[in-house]
Amino acid sequence: MAAQILMTDPAHFAVDYVINPWMRPAAWHADADVNRATASASWAALATALRQAGAELEVLPGVPGLPDMVFPANAAVVLDRRALLSRFACPERRPEEARFRSGFGRLQARGLVTEVATLPEGLFQEGAGDCIWDEARGHFWAGHGQRSRNDAIAEVATFFGLEAVPLELVSPRFYHLDVCFCPLPGGEVLYYPGAFAPASLEAIRERVPAVQRIEATKQEAGLLCLNAVAIGRTVVMARTSARLRAVLDGCGYRTVELDLAPFILAGGAAFCMTLRLDRSSVGASRRLDLATAAE
Numbered sequence: 001m002a003a004q005i006l007m008t009d010p011a012h013f014a015v016d017y018v019i020n021p022w023m024r025p026a027a028w029h030a031d032a033d034v035n036r037a038t039a040s041a042s043w044a045a046l047a048t049a050l051r052q053a054g055a056e057l058e059v060l061p062g063v064p065g066l067p068d069m070v071f072p073a074n075a076a077v078v079l080d081r082r083a084l085l086s087r088f089a090c091p092e093r094r095p096e097e098a099r100f101r102s103g104f105g106r107l108q109a110r111g112l113v114t115e116v117a118t119l120p121e122g123l124f125q126e127g128a129g130d131c132i133w134d135e136a137r138g139h140f141w142a143g144h145g146q147r148s149r150n151d152a153i154a155e156v157a158t159f160f161g162l163e164a165v166p167l168e169l170v171s172p173r174f175y176h177l178d179v180c181f182c183p184l185p186g187g188e189v190l191y192y193p194g195a196f197a198p199a200s201l202e203a204i205r206e207r208v209p210a211v212q213r214i215e216a217t218k219q220e221a222g223l224l225c226l227n228a229v230a231i232g233r234t235v236v237m238a239r240t241s242a243r244l245r246a247v248l249d250g251c252g253y254r255t256v257e258l259d260l261a262p263f264i265l266a267g268g269a270a271f272c273m274t275l276r277l278d279r280s281s282v283g284a285s286r287r288l289d290l291a292t293a294a295e
């Protein structure tokens with residue numbers, strides 16, 4: 001079955017405020033018309049690359065005044081056709097919650113998701129941007145410490161009945177897990193070690209054997225190319241280094257590199273401009289034993 005991916009129309013994307021160290025409203029507004037046009041062309045190139053990699057796209061409308069809605073990875077965690085809507089830590093993005101709720105209502109009406117649930121109030125969790133499904137291992141990796149809260153992780157694990165391995169993020173520049181960590185379909189994990197607390201690095205190294213660990217340098221992570229969408233053997237990403245391209249090639253992946261500069265001015269790139277709707281835990285090897293977890 002084809003990968004199904006949600007995106008948000010970029011018509012209302014802009015860089016209007018600063019909620020992460022990448023965001024540069026002055027650079028955006030210095031040439032807003034050109035940046036808008038470039039953003040719309042970059043978005044279209046990403047959509048084309050995803051379709052060419054075999055994905056089917058669902059596109060939500062954007063909303064004036066909510067520029068970061070173009071990053072639907074932060075809308076929800078979706079698995080087994082069940083969506084757990086996020087709670088945004090930053091007030092600037094909180095109004096997106098209601099918009100994504102109605103968007104998911106429409107997806108539910110069309111049968112693309114079967115259930116739409118909400119986290120308790122005050123429990124910040126910013127969707128798949130901070131809770132990434134590892135299809136090779138059958139568990140989530142869950143970022144916390146910058147936007148999402150550690151105590152939200154157990155809620156997500158309980159809702160889906162699956163394990164979520166917490167990873168503490170220690171750098172404001174790597175404020176979401178998806179900007180510094182990317183599990184690939186073959187089991188390799190591309191990540192930037194400098195973004196993680198020592199115990200979390202240990203957790204990664206315990207679960208991912210050395211041959212499957214692809215460590216990026218600070219400079220490579222600074223290209224936001226770890227924020228990548230992997231579909232089968234294709235990895236769609238912002239421009240990367242020759243070294244990483246060769247490493248991925250050596251693991252049997254074909255990289256499709258795009259110029260996502262206007263979105264990088266907001267701290268986002270390929271992965272966070274998408275949300276997989278078709279992820280399934282069937283065949284997952286690490287199903288949580290709910291009976292044990294309840295004890």
Ligand code: ARG
Nearest residue numbers: 020071073129176266268272
């Ligand atoms: N400006 C957005 C924010 O700071 C960018 C979000 C990008 N999303 C992501 N999952 N990395 O929230």
